[in-house]
Amino acid sequence: MTLSEEDYIKVIYHLGKNENGTVSTNAIADRMETKPSSVTDMVRKLSEKGFVNYKKYKGVSLTEIGTKTALTLVRKHRLWEVFLVEKLNFPWDEVHEVAEQLEHIKSEKLVDKLDKHLDYPEVDPHGDPIPSKNGAFKKSIKKLMNEIPIGANGVCVGVKDSSPPFLKFLDKNNIALGDSILILDKEEFDESLHIRINGSDIHISSQIASNLYLRITE
Amino acid sequence: MTLSEEDYIKVIYHLGKNENGTVSTNAIADRMETKPSSVTDMVRKLSEKGFVNYKKYKGVSLTEIGTKTALTLVRKHRLWEVFLVEKLNFPWDEVHEVAEQLEHIKSEKLVDKLDKHLDYPEVDPHGDPIPSKNGAFKKSIKKLMNEIPIGANGVCVGVKDSSPPFLKFLDKNNIALGDSILILDKEEFDESLHIRINGSDIHISSQIASNLYLRITE
DNA sequence: ACAAATTTTTAGTTTTATCTAAATTTTTAT
DNA sequence: ATAAAAATTTAGATAAAACTAAAAATTTGT
Missing domain, CATH: 1.10.10.10 (Winged helix-like DNA-binding domain superfamily/Winged helix DNA-binding domain)
Structure with missing residues (x-):
């Protein structure tokens, strides 16, 4: 090879x-x-x-140019993954191998038009961020979370990169990223998490909770 | 290389x-x-x-398997060209080079899903036929033309493969394939063609006429 | 700090694709 | 039919990628 x-x-x-x-x-x-x-x-x-x-x-x-090249590849890979899932209805877990090939197609115009066609997505189907054309990532989830104002007993929940099981869980419960999430029982965090999302209560297993970033006011 | x-x-x-x-x-x-x-x-x-x-x-x-391989490549090339033009809004004359790369992507599932996504197109943006999954072409234009019943002074017009200038011309004049076309002045065929399409008269230069298949009743 | 273990590089070999130039076969023209 | 021209293959050279085994540098453990 x-x-x-x-x-x-x-x-x-x-x-x-x-x-x-x-x-x-x-x-x-x-x-x-x-x-x-x-x-x-x-x-x-x-x-x-x-x-x-x-x-x-x-x-x-x-080097700087090497990094730029790598980011262009990551961008292409993730845009193609979005295309495969959203337009061609591929299952999440099957897109990687195909995107691995598609990312090597050489045409800047193609990438630009694909990006537009997909309506400028910011994350791929695994939740990983898509670098912009000039190689910039959106702020990381952790950074974003730190900027969200939360009250005295507030909690901020984010989803870690690469957590298909949790994304599937969210999907199943009709929860989209950005919805407000309130943790009700912080005490039981080790076993399961009792949270309120969009007004209804849900229990999350600790396994799924391990795919979350939590920020809790001191 | x-x-x-x-x-x-x-x-x-x-x-x-x-x-x-x-x-x-x-x-x-x-x-x-x-x-x-x-x-x-x-x-x-x-x-x-x-x-x-x-x-x-x-x-x-x-060989048979060699032909099958070639037809699969042609199929992939032309499907991708349809995608580039219809979904990504590429101009006709720019798709070949990119499709030349895309046709080498290996994933049967990808081709099937792309075909479905494009609603099973039968021709590419240049008017060339797209082989089916099992390698069969639709009947050629010439064959189809011979099956169309035309009257005593009737004329049947088809578009040859690979004639972007003529397709552009049709587009500009709001003519779609399948419209009925009547040749008015057969005599002047050498210089220009005087035809009636969709009820209105149009002159076609001999250069563009060279991209047509004509079948005229004897 | 130093000897042993590990990591990394070097040197030389193998494999594969392509080329040049010569040899061979086929085609063309009389 | 045969000589000249053209096309094709063969043989051997060159270049690039990846390997093996040995040498050199670095790191680790005492």
Whole structure:
């Protein structure tokens, strides 16, 4: 199997965003199911082309242009996922593989028109944010939550990235993101969560609750 | 540039459908902007894999499975072109290059769902027919025209494949395929065509007329 | 701080695609 | 029918990607 520069850039992006942005040769090799020596070769090439910063034995990180390239790929991937689910009625859990191919189609105009066709979505079907054309993400959920004014006993609930089970749960209960959610019984949080959404009470299992961000006034 | 098996199969299909189906090494090389010796190598490979019949010095033709593969590619290409024009509002003359990439996406389910989403179109934006899933074309325009009953002085007009200028002309004059067209002055056919469409008279230049199929009662 | 373990790079090999140039086969023209 | 021209294949060269095994650098544990 022959891996493309874009495949490498994407992996470096995804591995790098957890830490300080520097990724090891072996980590890349493991993720891509290739050999470290092959990674060294490719990383040299990417460095010569200006996509990564590379110092021997010291790992790789994306340059500004490398990051831009990665974000464009993420944007394309997630827009295509929205298309597959919303327009073609694919199930959520089947879109990744196809989007993995579609993201490599080269046409800026196509992406712009797709974005418009989908009415400029901000998240993909898994709840992950879609970077804007210039590579900016919407503020993260955590940041947004911190900006919402909540009262003395207030609670703010957000949904973590990549939580299909919880999104399915919301869907089933006719709850859309942005609805006001009030936690009634904070005490029982370990087992289940008793909350009031849109005026009706619902119990949430702790497993699903683990997919939530909570911000509670001190 | 590294050419794929699919690229070769497509070219053999398109070159072969004019003649008896057998295509020469040089014709392929010319079309693909590669060298005849490279074609020989690839054709051997395709032959081993069962996509083509190949006898040294005697040219290549597609096997049944090769033809099926080619038709699937044509189907995908044309469906994507419909999508680009009808859903994303691309201009007709810009879709080919993008469809050339999209046709290589591998997912049978995607093609089925795209077909449904587009409401099972029978022609692409250039008027070329879209093969069905099992590889069958609708009857050709010529065949259809021969089945239409026309009177003593009747004329039947069809649009040839790949004639964007004429389609643009039709569009501009609010003429849809299937409208009845009556040729008034057959005599002047060499320079321009004087026809009556939907009750109003129109002159067609001979250049545009060259994109028409005509069937005139003897 | 240092030896052992781990990680990463280097050197050289293999595989694959494509090319050039020469050899072979087929076609064309008289 | 045969010589010349054209088309096609073969043989060998080049380039790129990925591998194996050995060498070098870094990190870890005491």
